[in-house]
Amino acid sequence: MGQWEGLRTEAYRDIVGVWTVCYGETKGVRPGDSYSKAECDAMLAREIIAYEAALDRCLTADVPIGMRVALVSWTYNVGPAAACRSTLLRKANAGDLTGACNELPRWNRAGGRVIRGLTNRRMSERAMCLKALEA
Template identity: 55%
Template sequence: MIQKHRGKVTGAAVAVVGLAVGIVGPFEGLRTKAYPDIVGVITVCYGETRGVKIGDSYTKEQCDEMLGDALVDFEAGVRNCVPGEIPDKRRASYVSLAYNIGVGGFCRSTVARKANEGDARGSCDAMLAWNKAGGRVVAGLTRRREAERKICLSAL
């Protein structure tokens, strides 16, 4: 899944992406046919939204590859706004959050700001604020943020 990116991805990034797949995949779930998510964004596979339109359909294998490719991109985005050495589990939790809220949202977040200030615990705790969709608290997002925070804190 990640192999085609080895030329541009460091060994650490491959490890982070592998960990992130284990977080993102179960929370996003697999749907091989495009559908509108809870706020109406057209989505497919494991929460992919980039370039997706109603009528799109993929195999599980294509979805797995799509997720790996996307997470490589999101890992690079997270690394750009939170550079430096961070334990793989913490970075994987950041990648999972960024995959859900976008790299721009992540980079502008309190999560990233606190990480860059050296406040690892505060950064992990700030993930809990990202549990809304369409202005409403969503139970599934709350569970996901709690899991991401737990993984993030386990790296302290």
């Protein structure tokens, strides 16, 4: 996830104006917040565990590890509430794993606009997801 989120140790406003820091952390971030790389790395590790647990509460299908990694990355970016309400997870839970992977590119908007970086991220997550199904 770090490769897509990027590391910024000083708080900044993201593309839709949300205060963000480290690898895309938004919870409780205020202007002027600052962290070391080690603090950001630890924060990301904790968040990945939390987002994976949130995904596990609504993903009932057994999926290959590569697909799981792609879905945790996506959930980290879109949030567990949106992930759990999604057509993507409905398809996965119904056993349509290929269909679920193919939903990822639809999640390429922020503030109602298509964002090139999100399009690139979703295509990468989709490729990882589909590759896991080939194995």
